[in-house]
Amino acid sequence: MLDERKRKILRAIIEDYVSDAEPVGSRTIAKKHNLGISPATIRNEMADLEVLGYLEQPHTSAGRIPSAKGYRFYVDYLMAPRQMSKKDILDISNWYQSKVKRVEEIFQETAKVLSTTTNNISMVLAPQISKCFFKYLQFLPLDERRSVVIIVTNEGLVENKIVEIPEGLMYDDLHRIANCINTRLSGISLDKIKASLLTEIQQDILRDPILFETALQVLQQALTTDDKKRRLYLGGAKEALNQPEFRDIERVKKLLTLLEEEKLLRDILYMDKTDKVSVTIGQESHFTGVNNCSVVKATYRLDGQIVGSVAVLGPTRMEYGKVMTILDFMCCHLSEILNKYKLGQL
Amino acid sequence: MLDERKRKILRAIIEDYVSDAEPVGSRTIAKKHNLGISPATIRNEMADLEVLGYLEQPHTSAGRIPSAKGYRFYVDYLMAPRQMSKKDILDISNWYQSKVKRVEEIFQETAKVLSTTTNNISMVLAPQISKCFFKYLQFLPLDERRSVVIIVTNEGLVENKIVEIPEGLMYDDLHRIANCINTRLSGISLDKIKASLLTEIQQDILRDPILFETALQVLQQALTTDDKKRRLYLGGAKEALNQPEFRDIERVKKLLTLLEEEKLLRDILYMDKTDKVSVTIGQESHFTGVNNCSVVKATYRLDGQIVGSVAVLGPTRMEYGKVMTILDFMCCHLSEILNKYKLGQL
DNA sequence: GTTAGCACTCTCCTTTTGCGAGTGCTAATA
DNA sequence: TATTAGCACTCGCAAAAGGAGAGTGCTAAC
Numbered sequence: 073m074l075d076e077r078k079r080k081i082l083r084a085i086i087e088d089y090v091s092d093a094e095p096v097g098s099r100t101i102a103k104k105h106n107l108g109i110s111p112a113t114i115r116n117e118m119a120d121l122e123v124l125g126y127l128e129q130p131h132t133s134a135g136r137i138p139s140a141k142g143y144r145f146y147v148d149y150l151m152a153p154r155q156m157s158k159k160d161i162l163d164i165s166n167w168y169q170s171k172v173k174r175v176e177e178i179f180q181e182t183a184k185v186l187s188t189t190t191n192n193i194s195m196v197l198a199p200q201i202s203k204c205f206f207k208y209l210q211f212l213p214l215d216e217r218r219s220v221v222i223i224v225t226n227e228g229l230v231e232n233k234i235v236e237i238p239e240g241l242m243y244d245d246l247h248r249i250a251n252c253i254n255t256r257l258s259g260i261s262l263d264k265i266k267a268s269l270l271t272e273i274q275q276d277i278l279r280d281p282i283l284f285e286t287a288l289q290v291l292q293q294a295l296t297t298d299d300k301k302r303r304l305y306l307g308g309a310k311e312a313l314n315q316p317e318f319r320d321i322e323r324v325k326k327l328l329t330l331l332e333e334e335k336l337l338r339d340i341l342y343m344d345k346t347d348k349v350s351v352t353i354g355q356e357s358h359f360t361g362v363n364n365c366s367v368v369k370a371t372y373r374l375d376g377q378i379v380g381s382v383a384v385l386g387p388t389r390m391e392y393g394k395v396m397t398i399l400d401f402m403c404c405h406l407s408e409i410l411n412k413y414k415l416g417q418l
Numbered sequence: 419m420l421d422e423r424k425r426k427i428l429r430a431i432i433e434d435y436v437s438d439a440e441p442v443g444s445r446t447i448a449k450k451h452n453l454g455i456s457p458a459t460i461r462n463e464m465a466d467l468e469v470l471g472y473l474e475q476p477h478t479s480a481g482r483i484p485s486a487k488g489y490r491f492y493v494d495y496l497m498a499p500r501q502m503s504k505k506d507i508l509d510i511s512n513w514y515q516s517k518v519k520r521v522e523e524i525f526q527e528t529a530k531v532l533s534t535t536t537n538n539i540s541m542v543l544a545p546q547i548s549k550c551f552f553k554y555l556q557f558l559p560l561d562e563r564r565s566v567v568i569i570v571t572n573e574g575l576v577e578n579k580i581v582e583i584p585e586g587l588m589y590d591d592l593h594r595i596a597n598c599i600n601t602r603l604s605g606i607s608l609d610k611i612k613a614s615l616l617t618e619i620q621q622d623i624l625r626d627p628i629l630f631e632t633a634l635q636v637l638q639q640a641l642t643t644d645d646k647k648r649r650l651y652l653g654g655a656k657e658a659l660n661q662p663e664f665r666d667i668e669r670v671k672k673l674l675t676l677l678e679e680e681k682l683l684r685d686i687l688y689m690d691k692t693d694k695v696s697v698t699i700g701q702e703s704h705f706t707g708v709n710n711c712s713v714v715k716a717t718y719r720l721d722g723q724i725v726g727s728v729a730v731l732g733p734t735r736m737e738y739g740k741v742m743t744i745l746d747f748m749c750c751h752l753s754e755i756l757n758k759y760k761l762g763q764l
Numbered sequence: 765g766t767t768a769g770c771a772c773t774c775t776c777c778t779t780t781t782g783c784g785a786g787t788g789c790t791a792a793t794a
Numbered sequence: 795t796a797t798t799a800g801c802a803c804t805c806g807c808a809a810a811a812g813g814a815g816a817g818t819g820c821t822a823a824c
Contacts, residue, residue, distance in 0.1 A: 097786050110798050115787070133786050133804045212556060212568060220576050222558060222568055230566050230578045309655070310674040313667060321665060328656040443817050458767050461818070479773045479817050 074124075074145070080107055081117050082126055083150040086138045090389050093316045095135030140354040140388060143366070147351050147392050154397040160189075161401070168409065179305040182382065182406055187308020190395050191315065192386030193331070196305040197341045199379035199410070201229050202263035208254040211246040219246060225262070227375055261377075304337060317364065317387040330362050343371050343381045349396045349403075354388040364388045368395045372403040374410050382406065420470075420491070426453055427463050428472055429496040432484045436735055439662045441481030486700040486734060489712070493697050493738050500743040506535075507747070514755060525651040528728065528752055533654020536741050537661065538732035539677070542651040543687045545725040545756070547575050548609035554600040557592040565592060571608070573721055607723075650683060663710065663733040676708050686713055687727045693717060695742045695749075700734040710734045714741045718749040720756050728752065 074082065084105045088096040098111040098118060107114075118136050121127045126142035129135075138146070164185055171181045179196045186194035204225035212220040214234060223231045237246070257265055309331065318324050330336060344350065349370040354363070368390070369383040382403055384395050420428065430451045434442040444457040444464060453460075464482050467473045472488035475481075484492070510531055517527045525542045532540035550571035558566040560580060569577045583592070603611055655677065664670050676682060690696065695716040700709070714736070715729040728749055730741050 095786090099786075111786095112788095112798050112800095113796085116797090119788080129787090131805060132788095134806075135786065210558060212570065214570065214574060218574070220568070220570060222566070222578065224558060224560065224566060228560060228564070228580065230580065232568065232576045232578055234574065234576070307678070310671050310678060313671045313674065319667060321659060321667065321670075324667070324670065325656050325659045328659065332653070332656060441817090445817075456767050457817095458769095458819095459765085462766090465819080475818090477774060478819095480775075481817065 074121075074126075077107070077109070078117055078121060079150060080105075081114060082121055082138075082142060083146065085118075085121075085127065085136060086142060086146045086150070089137055090391055093389060095130055095137050097135035100135070138389075143353045143388055143392070147353070147396075151393045154393045156397055156401050164189075164402075164405065168405075172409075176303070178406070178409060179303065180307070182402060183305040183307030186382070186384060186398065186402060187311045189398050190384050190386070190391070191308075191311045192384050192390065192395070193306065193308045193312045193327075195337060195341055195383045195385065196307075197338070197343075197380045197382070198303045198305065199227075199229065199374055201225065201231055202261070203377050203379045204229055204262055204374070206257050206260050206262050206265060208258060209250055211243070211250055213243065219243075223262075226259070304334060304341070306331060306337075312386065315387055315389075317389065323362075326362050340367055340385075341369065341381045341383055343378055345378070347371060347378075349400050351392060351396065366390050366392075368392065368399055370399045370403045372406045372410070374407065420467075420472075423453070423455070424463055424467060425496060426451075427460060428467055428484075428488060429492065431464075431467075431473065431482060432488060432492045432496070435483055436737055439735060441476055441483050443481035446481070484735075489699045489734055489738070493699070497739045500739045502743055502747050510535075510748075510751065514751075518755075522649070524752070524755060525649065526653070528748060529651040529653030532728070532730060532744065532748060533657045535744050536730050536732070536737070537654075537657045538730050538736065538741070539652065539654045539658045539673075541683060541687055541729045541731065542653075543684070543726045543728070544649045544651065545573075545575065545720055547571065547577055548607070549723050549725045550575055550608055550720070552603050552606050552608050552611060554604060555596055557589070557596055559589060565589075569608075572605070650680060650687070652677060652683075658732065661733055661735075663735065669708075672708050673711075686731075687715065687729055690717070691724070693724075695746050697738060697742065712736050712738075714738065714745055716745045716749045718752045718756070720753065 081101065084101050084107070085096050088100060088104065098114040101107070101114050102109070102111045118127060121142075122129060122136065125139060126145060127136040128139045130137060167185055168178070168181060172178050176198075179198045183194045183196045186192075186196070201223075204227045207224045207226050209221055209223045212222060214220050217236055218234055219237050221233050221235050223233070225231075309328070312318055312327065313324065318327065347370075349368060352367045352369070354366055364387055365385060366388045367383055367385050369381060371378045371381045373379065382399060384390075384399060386395075427447060430447050430453070431442050434446060434450065444460040447453070447460050448455070448457045464473060467488075468475060468482065472485060472491060473482040474485045476483060513531055514524070514527060518524050522544075525544045529540045529542045532538075532542070547569075550573045553570045553572050555567055555569045558568060560566050563582055564580055565583050567579050567581050569579070571577075655674070658664055658673065659670065664673065693716075695714060698713045698715070700712055710733055711731060712734045713729055713731050715727060717724045717727045719725065728745060730736075730745060732741070
């Protein structure tokens, strides 16, 4: 493990590089942070740090820049814990207060706040309805062949879907199906319904096998495709362009390509069970095409359940401390708002 | 008005410039388009066209580029009518067939098709529910204080909104209100309901003034904020970057700023009554910040009503003919798909 | 009215040059 | 033994210099 002096130097280099985006040299370190040692000594240490893999040299006679490993070490061991100032917190609260008039806007505005405060691209995955608890459903008439199914969850999320009614099924039948389902499945989380449906309800509707079959069909229609639909909110494309690493049009193009590739984004955002803010540094494996980018990610809750996630995407040269703090705060705040207003009272 | 030869030259210059994005000189014109005149003659004509305001010269000893006025003239008088090839049409049909599984996807995919085929930014404004015809509404229970209102239109659009129930109002009352409203207002377009509501329903519920008051309140809650919510779909940010005019990061930044400014976009997209494809060329007045951009815009219908619009945004140097043809076709296609599937059968 | 010829202009690309930042090594120092 | 000063060396970068090429406008001839 690194000794104290190496740590100090590594930390100094990273923080300088993060703020200036230029390779930092031994002289700079010696001057700015008075570590009580001369540039020459720092040079030796830097050479060591490079051999150990924490630093890189763009070319001979340039300063050093942190490697992914360097950032990792920084995030894990060196970073000073940051606090949000009272003012920042107040600003954000006020922002929500003034901007958010409707539920959907919460997520868009969250993305906006995140991207402006962190100067990076932000992503917000809206609550996953399938993690919510089923309350009841109801069939409403639309025309001869189709009906609107309304699904309401305990949390107050409402989902509507148009389904085709199988030949020969009357509205009375639909109501019976609805009643049956509602009494049986109320309170169960939606993503478990598909599985439990078969076994639970079977007995009840089994008397009428055709009815059972069709009910199943209709329900499947109604319950599928929830997650794909789940909205993804993005923000900060223009903020990202402020970062010097995006001077190069080609990188911008790759980035935008990524942002239009929803599947990839959803993969990135896919939620862990963990509550902690997680950091992924520059692994190219994950986000094809965009190199030297990091993702800071966190989840938020609704009624105690983890239902969505939030992330910031930027160059590896990122203010990890700041971003993590903000993200952590925003998640709590988001959970709070959602729980407080229970999706509808705004 | 321009004589025949000037027209030919102007047209040649514009088409060359549109395809190569480089100022075009007299020699080039003489070589590529054999107009039977020498470069020198063309030079003279070009000088005239510049004086008349159709052309501009970036600097002495560069070729000429079209001015906004030049493009305008081209679009209005010179452009050759274009046709979509059978293959293109088939490609697009197949694209929809394979990609669109849900109604909302129609719009996103339309934006995608538009941006890839035109290599520009595209915008699609989803149907405006307030232009649709009210079919019925229904109150569903949520909790003690709130209820879900479901509004269904003739076209099959479904809208749900959570409303607060005024103190002392029972579900029975809500049902009575719903019945009353449904019988009275069915078939009326949603944007007219607010006005007619007062006069029409008054008599019926007037017997119970409190009921009337609260019904109004609830309804107003349910009917407002439709249009802001109306989704706006964008596509092609990365395609736009292929255009040489966006080599400059600053322009890209401005463009992205514009794209994140929903209000402006909605202004741009705001629908005329007209069915024709309309072209706005490089007027800076309209879209602040982004200069030298043009917008080609068109509307589409649902059940005969104009309900939404579609546009392509790009540099003034745009293949107007192609873009207009594609846009025209896409609108028809969109109308067709929407009408055919009546929003739900996909 | 049209065209060939020519001098002139301006941009853009390439090459050159010089500077500055930063390094690594060596020898002196605490 | 660890640290530091000194120095030669390496690179990248930015400004300067030098064409080359494309295009123009004008004039004079056809």
